[in-house]
Amino acid sequence: MKYLLLKHYRGGPAPVVDFAPLDQWAPEKVDAHIQFMRDFADKLVETGEFVDAQAVAQEGAFVRFDGEGRPPVTDGPFAETKDLVAGWMVIDVESWERAVELAGELSSAPGPDGEPIHEWLEVRPFLNHAPSGGE
Amino acid sequence: MDTLGLNGELVREFVPAVIGVLVRRGADFASAEDAVQEALIRAYEIWPQDPPRDPKAWLIAAAWRKFLDAVRSESARRGRELAVDAEPPDGPVPATDDTLQLYFLCAHPSLPQAAAVALTLRAVGGLTTRQIATAHLVPEATMAQRISRAKRKLEGVPLDAPGDLSTVVRVLYLVFNEGYGGDVDLAAEAVRLARRLVALTDEPEAAGLLALMLLHHARRASRTGPGGRLVPLAAQDRSRWDTGMIAEGVTLLQTALARDRLGEYQAQAAIAALHADATTAAETDWTQIVEWYDELLALTGSPVVALNRAVAVGEADGARAGLAALADVDPGLPRYAAARAYLLERAGDLEGAATGYVEAAGAATSVAERDHLTREAARLRQAARTSPERPRTL
Numbered sequence: 159m160k161y162l163l164l165k166h167y168r169g170g171p172a173p174v175v176d177f178a179p180l181d182q183w184a185p186e187k188v189d190a191h192i193q194f195m196r197d198f199a200d201k202l203v204e205t206g207e208f209v210d211a212q213a214v215a216q217e218g219a220f221v222r223f224d225g226e227g228r229p230p231v232t233d234g235p236f237a238e239t240k241d242l243v244a245g246w247m248v249i250d251v252e253s254w255e256r257a258v259e260l261a262g263e264l265s266s267a268p269g270p271d272g273e274p275i276h277e278w279l280e281v282r283p284f285l286n287h288a289p290s291g292g293e
Numbered sequence: 294m295d296t297l298g299l300n301g302e303l304v305r306e307f308v309p310a311v312i313g314v315l316v317r318r319g320a321d322f323a324s325a326e327d328a329v330q331e332a333l334i335r336a337y338e339i340w341p342q343d344p345p346r347d348p349k350a351w352l353i354a355a356a357w358r359k360f361l362d363a364v365r366s367e368s369a370r371r372g373r374e375l376a377v378d379a380e381p382p383d384g385p386v387p388a389t390d391d392t393l394q395l396y397f398l399c400a401h402p403s404l405p406q407a408a409a410v411a412l413t414l415r416a417v418g419g420l421t422t423r424q425i426a427t428a429h430l431v432p433e434a435t436m437a438q439r440i441s442r443a444k445r446k447l448e449g450v451p452l453d454a455p456g457d458l459s460t461v462v463r464v465l466y467l468v469f470n471e472g473y474g475g476d477v478d479l480a481a482e483a484v485r486l487a488r489r490l491v492a493l494t495d496e497p498e499a500a501g502l503l504a505l506m507l508l509h510h511a512r513r514a515s516r517t518g519p520g521g522r523l524v525p526l527a528a529q530d531r532s533r534w535d536t537g538m539i540a541e542g543v544t545l546l547q548t549a550l551a552r553d554r555l556g557e558y559q560a561q562a563a564i565a566a567l568h569a570d571a572t573t574a575a576e577t578d579w580t581q582i583v584e585w586y587d588e589l590l591a592l593t594g595s596p597v598v599a600l601n602r603a604v605a606v607g608e609a610d611g612a613r614a615g616l617a618a619l620a621d622v623d624p625g626l627p628r629y630a631a632a633r634a635y636l637l638e639r640a641g642d643l644e645g646a647a648t649g650y651v652e653a654a655g656a657a658t659s660v661a662e663r664d665h666l667t668r669e670a671a672r673l674r675q676a677a678r679t680s681p682e683r684p685r686t687l
Contacts, residue, residue, distance in 0.1 A: 285657065
């Protein structure tokens with residue numbers, strides 16, 4: 159079963175620890191945080207559960223179709239948007255319980271003071287894409 | 294033969310036997326399996342240009358060399374000799390077939406299911422790690438680790454330890470249901486592995502499993518419409534069912550049932566055979582299907598079986614009877630909402646059915662299923678808009 163662990167810049171339940179954005183941390187704390195993420199991904203490769211990890215920039219735009227022969231319309235970014243995705247990890251694990259366990263672990267990444275940041279991560283199961291052999 | 298049957302299955306057929314040869318020459322299972330995998334990858338590289346006269350002998354020789362290389366570098370690393378003779382024993386390769394033992398080992402109950410699936414596909418199916426990774430949409434490194442961890446877990450379990458066929462059958466059915474889509478057709482691969490299993494054991498459940506797979510596989514072409522759209526059984530174009538495959542499945546099942554040792558796969562195959570036997574959906578013998586669900590429920594006690602049984606009761610005895618049977622089923626089951634919506638529509642409650650299908654779509658576990666259920670809800674909403682509610686007669 160594949161699960162998406164979604165990390166948000168904003169959105170979700172109220173943060174437990176209100177910490178400053180990464181660019182305001184001491185550089186070695188930033189390094190420690192990033193190293194934690196890297197080690198976590200490596201560990202999941204080792205357990206045979208890693209699928210993908212990506213981060214996305216804060217800046218982007220909304221885009222939509224605007225009619226035949228016309229260029230797409232872009233809009234944003236919207237600073238006030240409630241929810242902003244920061245990145246994700248995709249894992250392939252035996253159960254929902256294991257997905258929750260791993261998300262909990264990932265959420266213990268060290269923050270600006272070296273203590274776990276207790277950040278909320280969103281866990282969502284993937285819908286299976288391949289047609290099944292059975293009915 | 295075609296050049297080594299690389300596209301077909303020829304070279305893969307040899308993999309379990311070659312692992313068995315290495316193990317009998319003194320290699321442990323984990324190293325033997327690694328060596329054969331490396332030899333297999335080498336075969337893919339060089340056989341297209343330079344096909345061997347005797348592919349199996351080539352694979353044995355190459356795998357043994359890979360094994361010895363690994364042992365030498367290991368003993369160099371440890372600074373001592375390991376007790377393995379460099380020269381293979383004289384005489385012909387014994388005709389022992391360890392393939393059945395390999396099935397048991399790879400489906401060992403100590404392994405997580407995903408690991409048992411991967412190891413079975415590699416050591417018994419002869420697929421490469423890359424092929425298995427691609428079929429499961431995970432990186433190759435992840436799959437390689439999943440397989441090595443599985444083998445580490447099996448350390449100390451001898452190849453000839455007594456095995457449990459029911460775990461093997463479950464693993465193969467999992468592979469079958471993982472579906473198809475990438476380069477490797479896992480459903481077809483599961484059928485191949487089940488066919489081979491049936492040749493190795495006369496346990497009726499192995500035959501039951503193969504029969505069940507064939508009866509499902511025979512309907513594959515009719516099960517999806519344009520764009521991968523899901524076509525439910527009742528709406529399938531039955532002229533597209535593979536009658537040869539159905540006949541094979543039915544024969545296998547009859548032989549298995551005659552042994553009088555019923556198991557859950559035989560019972561499931563019997564239900565699939567009754568569906569296959571009906572020329573039109575309306576001719577389906579639902580009464581017999583319900584009887585088989587009763588057997589299956591007695592065998593498994595599975596809540597999913599109880600759910601499917603309720604739908605069959607709805608067909609045999611009317612939608613209200615089906616809804617009554619549903620009352621005993623756990624509403625938390627993944628397809629409960631879909632089954633209930635189906636029965637509600639047949640009972641004439643279009644509004645309730647539409648709401649039920651929306652709920653079911655939200656609980657679907659696959660894209661095709663979600664889309665199908667959403668379409669059903671839309672169809673019912675449209676029907677409710679265009680005609681005033683007119684309950685069907687039951």
